[in-house]
Amino acid sequence: MxxxxxxxxxxxxxxxxxxxxxxxxxxxxxxxxxEEAVLSETGAVRATTGKYTGRSPKxxxxxxxxxxxxxxxxxxxxxxxxxxxxxxxxxxxxxxxxxxxxxxxxxxxxxxxxxxxxxxxxxxxxxxxxxxxxxxxxxxxxxxxxxxxxxxxxxxxxxxxxxxxxxxxxxxxxxxxxxxxxxxxxxxxxxxxxxxxxxxxxxxxxxxxxDVLSMHCSANVGAEGDVALFFGLSGTGKTTLSADPYRRLIGDDEHGWGPNGVFNIEGGCYAKCINLSKEKEPQIYNAIRFGSVLENVMLDKNTRKPDYDDTSLTENTRAAYSINNIDNIVSPSIAGHPNAIIFLTADASGTLPPISKLTKEQAMYHFLSGYTSKLAGTERGVTEPQATFSACFGSPFLPLAPSKYAEMLGEKIDQYNATVFLVNTGWTGGSYGVGSRMKLSYTRAMVHSALEGELNSVETEKDDIFGLEIPMHIPGVPDDVLIPKQTWEDKNAYEKAAQNLALKFHNNFEKFTQASDEIKQAGPLYKGK
Structure with a gap:
């Protein structure tokens, strides 16, 4: 010491x-x-954090x-x-x-x-x-x-x-x-x-x-011991999608992938509470009880009942609770090697497919890109979604060069034959302000099909801009939702928005000069000059 x-x-x-x-x-x-906080109806204490309601990366x-x-x-x-x-x-x-x-x-x-x-x-x-x-x-x-x-x-x-x-x-x-x-x-x-x-x-x-890959991801395991990882920045759905009643939770945000498999770095969960409901996210809703901490969540002044729809203080309302508050967990929080890897993005442009299966080269491209729309409240000064590229879906927390983590992930994908999917939990039918957020029920159905191996051999259509293979049929999801362009009334507006996003991908990836030609060519097919 x-x-x-x-x-x-x-x-x-x-x-x-x-x-x-x-x-x-x-x-x-x-x-x-x-008098640092007050007791809520749930038994959790509710604290407020003043003017700093998100991280301060600067x-x-x-x-x-x-x-x-x-x-x-x-x-x-x-x-x-x-x-x-x-x-x-x-x-x-x-x-x-x-x-x-x-x-x-x-x-x-x-x-x-x-x-x-x-x-x-x-x-x-x-x-x-x-x-x-x-x-x-x-x-x-x-x-x-x-x-x-x-x-x-x-x-x-x-x-x-x-x-x-x-x-x-x-x-x-x-x-x-x-x-x-x-x-x-x-x-x-x-x-x-x-x-x-x-x-x-x-x-x-x-x-x-x-020789352990540290990852900004959630993880769970199925009845057959199949392990899934969910990568994504704050607000993209890691906590929500990993808290699956049909799968046991390993952890919701931070993991290591070593020689023996995956393990949770933490002992608890730090879930976003915005629009939280018992119907949509029962595991998280029920986990908020005595001993938990609610952060910047508004309470009814008389009943002290949390109002998860109230964003008076911030959209980045949070709940911190022990992983033991989730009924369906792995204990200790250790499991085998991943069978499936999900990259989550909340695309505010509304042009990325809701789900697509990635080749090894596409997986490396999108891992290094780490695209999402930074959601309101997670950082100071962010009031509406902003397109951002966060290498390895977690660059604010990576002291080493992104290529180090990417190389380790690529080696492990090869070694353990993991299948990789890109899932858009963002907007459909138009960009932010015009379209709507993808329904959670649709995303759950898509992820379920991916984890069950149902998408490994289904008919696909290749997106002519992003080069992604899009499944044509998924149980529980309308076919037209799967193809982003079909959800837009103005097809020209879609084409313009998609090309704009493709250009952002290209401009961002220029800094990865050491990436192989195969990985560089696995990105969007930008048609501009």
Whole structure:
């Protein structure tokens, strides 16, 4: 353990009111006692996060030092910061927490596979952030807790604000990772998702060094032991589609794929709540109960019943709960090698097919592209869908070059003969503002057919712009829904929108200069000059 962490532990452990690994009831009592949140009708506590209701990617940094300098893919996503600024902020944050009446600590793990798990510790200014950490990470047994040796520490102080002129940050908010000191500092934001994603980011750095592919995806397993992965950015349907009553859930957002198969990195779920209903998503709806955390969800002032349709604070309303709140899970969260891989995109242009089967080269092209429409609320400043390309469907959390993860995925697809599909959960019948969002029932039917192998030999039609093979018939889905152009009244408008999206694919892929000609040619057939 590095000296800075020893100092941290010594200074914070002598705090007169340090609460370590409190039980869920104890934390709920503390949250209510401190008036950090209110109790909802469901039994979950509801907290609000002020002006930061999503991640702050421009405020995230990695300390550039001799440990990681030659490994990190530096740039706009992995912004470097000098070690002196980290050390300066570290001492300020620790001093700040020492002055607080109470501090909360959680010791646990990231990684269900004990061979690849990381021992973590989280220090929180807020009790509700500590409950969030307890729900999202893997809680140790009493024996594991007694033998716990922290390998990485998170220090979260939402009310401590940086001074950009002095601290080397871009704003009052900061999320700084030091791989040398093995510490993550978070300040200036109350959005709990920063805690979760900071741990994911370091796992994306550490796991590939152990020949384990870290993935921003959900995963489940069928009755026959068949494993499915669901890749996609926030809001594309990973949590919703992986919570399938006919399949057991492995995890909803972060996984590793190693020599023995797939394992969940987390111990909980962080589900979007926008328009959540018991009829459409019963597993998620029923999982929100005592011990869960509702984030920025509006409540009826009298009954405290959650209104999941109310976006007064943000469209990025969230629920954090233990994976054990889902009835149909794999325990421990470990399974075999994937049989099927689903790439999810929420295409706001309304031109991508709702489902298509990919060749190996198309799979690599779309994995590197990571196209979706960034949905409102997931990041500050995003108020309506914006076309975006996020390499490997998770570039904000990837410290290494995207090609590293893509190469590992390609090798595993070959080695384990996985079938890959591209699924559009976005718009149909027109672009955003004209068309409508794809019906969840249709998407579920398509995914079910894909996972059951029903699409491996069905009749297909090749899209003349995107070059994708589209199934002509899927049980439970109207045939005309499968061909995007047929859902548009204005066919010329469709052609223009599709060509515009194809051009965006081409422009984005120019940066992948090392990709093979076969992969480059697997993209859309742009007809422009």
């Amino acid at each position: 590095k000296m800075v962490e020893k100092t941290l532990l010594n200074e914070l452990y002598v705090h007169k009111n340090l609460y370590g690994n409190l039980s869920v009831p104890q934390l709920v009592e503390k949250i209510l006692e401190r 405020d995230k940094f990695i300390v550039k030092d001799e440990v990681c300098e030659n490994h990190v893919d530096w740039g706009a996503i992995n912004q470097p910061i000098e070690e002196k600024f980290f050390d300066q902020l570290y001492h300020k944050v620790v001093d700040y927490l020492k002055d607080q009446d109470e501090v909360f600590s959680f010791k646990g793990f990231a990684g269900a596979d004990e061979k690849y798990r990381l021992s973590i510790q989280v220090f929180n200014e807020y009790a509700w952030h500590n409950l969030f950490s307890r729900q999202l990470f893997i809680t140790p047994t009493d024996e594991e807790l007694s033998n716990h040796q922290t390998e990485f520490t998170v220090i979260s102080a939402p009310n401590f604000k940086a001074d950009p002129k002095v601290d080397g940050t871009n704003s009052e908010t900061f999320i700084i990772v030091s791989f040398k000191k093995r510490v993550i500092l978070i300040g200036g934001t109350e959005y709990a998702g920063e805690i979760k994603k900071s741990i994911f980011s370091i796992m994306n750095y550490l796991l590939p060094q152990k």
